[in-house]
Amino acid sequence: MYEFEADIARGADSGAAGQQHGPLTMRSWLRHLADTGRLACVDVPVSLEHQLAAIAKRLDGRQAAFFSRPGAHQIPVVSGFMSRRAWLAEAMGVPEAALLSRFSDAVDNPLPVAELGPGEAACQQVVHRREDGNLDLHRLLPIPTHSEHDNGPYITAGLVIARNPRTGIQNVSINRIQVHGPDRMAILMLPRHLHAFYQAAEEAGDALPVAVVIGVDPLTMLASQAITPIDRDELEIAGALHGSGLRATKCLTNGVVVPADAEIVIEGRILPGVREPEGPFGEFPKYYSAREPREVIAVDAVTHRRNPIFHTIVPAEMEHLLLGAIPREATLLSHLRRSHPGVQDVHLSVGGVCRYHLYVKFSKKREGEAKNVILCAFGAHYDLKQVTVVDTDVDVHDPAEVEWAVATRFQADRDLVVVPGAQGSVLDPSTTVAASQAGMEAPPHLQGISAKMGIDATRPVTYDSHVFTRVRIPGEDAVHLESLLANSGAPSWQAYLGQEA
Known part of the structure; x- marks a missing residue:
């Protein structure tokens, strides 16, 4: 039995999300979903090409999906554990109505990471280096091909972490990444902070060191999507959401700092002056983006937990959409209220x-x-x-x-x-x-x-009589249907009709 499945069977770390023993991790969150009937375990063999994504999509918004036998891999895949707004509020420990204000408070009050020493991070329990000759992403990781016309397997739930070459301050984002070969990936960078970091490095003729982090908790995923000024490390926002500095560690082949409790970390460099074709890929607007030349990541190492879990996001479904929506809503609300x-x-x-x-x-x-x-x-x-x-x-x-x-x-x-x-x-x-x-x-x-x-x-500020007054029935909000209809016995209309001669 796989380690995580054994934990489910034992009921390990059960209880509400706000009552976790130790820090909130992807594993503890999945255990909580399992204990509350929100994790579907698919224990039959599932193809990584389309079938896994199809099953996860059918469960989207109802249950997270845990695939114990994806393709020929021993590493399981999980998807959909952030597909309801109410679940994300639950992970924060607040009512759904307070979701945006809690996120905004974390953005305004970040906490520095709590950096662990060498050998202490769970994400580095197992190490695969380029020089060891066994670095093959297709062999190591169960990377799905999602949509019908996707041009191969994609990492869709990876936090891409890089440092500003000029200031050293980190940025965290989620970018789609097509795995081209054993140690080579193409990445889409929109004109935001990561792209600005890469441009600065490329202008100097340098590669940009990066880490692609797979398998983190919902709050760290959400924090990565915060809309902030360029030199704000989203891992510090994640710490504020957790209520204490996020446990973190330095990569083994570069100086990028990553979440220590992550499942998998891919360490590499975005190469200067190199472009390779990427796409098509089914994106969040529910259309395909074109095949175009993209920047390239050369992989130097892969580290992971013992018995890691691979997280994939099915593009354009609720986990994908909500990750973009909630941080944007919080930022937009704060911005609009200022004026x-x-x-x-x-x-x-x-x-x-x-x-x-x-x-x-x-x-x-x-x-x-x-x-x-x-x-x-x-x-x-x-x-x-x-x-x-x-x-x-x-x-x-x-x-x-x-x-x-x-x-x-x-x-x-x-x-x-x-x-x-x-x-x-x-x-x-x-x-x-x-x-x-x-x-x-x-x-x-x-x-x-x-x-x-x-x-x-909006209606006019002033208007005549009841022109723009909504029709309401007094007392409608106070009606308790359950108590009115409980223990009613045989339907009264049947009894009434039974009175006919």
Whole structure:
């Protein structure tokens, strides 16, 4: 029996997430999910090509999936352990309504990592080095091929950690990584902090040392997606979410600091001046990105726990979407409130792939304020494509409520804001339509150019009589259906019909 499965059988480390013995790790979180019926163990052989991802997708949002026999590998694969907002709030130890405020507090109050000494980190219990001649990622790790047209196996849940070559301060991100060969991987870097680090190294003719960390707890995964200034180490935000400095250790072949309780660490260098084809790959907008030249990671070592667990994220499903949504929502909420204190809540909708469509709950005091909120949101993150502002009586987490507000409080000639020619997401396929229709490929400086749309779905500050008063039934929120319907015996309508002659 595999070590983790044995722990499940023994009920090891059971109890609520907030009552863990020792630090929260991926293993302790999985044990908690298992103890509460939220971990499905798939113990039959499963193909790494498509089948594993298909099963995980079917379970998405209901149970995490633990595959004990993926392909020909002894290392199991897990997926989907962060696929509900309520689960992430549970990992933080807060109600779901406090999820964003707890995350924001951690961003504002980071804690330095607690660095362990040599030989103390679980993630370095087993070491495979390039010079030993046994470094083969395909042989060592069960890396799945997810979607139908993906160009091979991808690491989708790896934290990519690198240091700023100029300041030494780290950045943590999640990037898709295609495994090309035994010790070679292609990585997609969007124009954010990791890419800036790489550009600085490449300009100096240097490789950028990196670590790809696989198998960390939900809070560390969430922290990696925080929207922060360039020189903020997201591992310190993870520590704040945990309530104490994150246990960390230095890599064996470079100076990058990684979570000590991780399952697997791939150590390497992003090579200067080297590009290799990567893609296509099914991305979060639920479309494929093109095959293009990408930067290349040369792998120097792989370290891992004894009996490690490989984590994969099924692209475009809830684990993927929520990882992007919650940190962005927290940052957007804080940003909007600084200029507009009337903002009460925000939500990145699932229909907008948790990136592009933002709903804002706002207490409007003056006409025109909602449009300012829209423009402020667009300035906060370039991925946003559509912002809808609603009143405080609308639940922004319910798409039907938001659509109702648009249907009854919005007029396009008065309440629509359009911003053409703005920077958008390069992964949004509609941003390249104009260039492709013209029969040409958009040059790099025009890729991701997007129009933004804002919808002011707020009612007027003053209005006559009950024109904009919502229809409600007094006492509807106080009705306890369970007590009214409990122990009712035979349905009363049957008894009533039985009175007929």
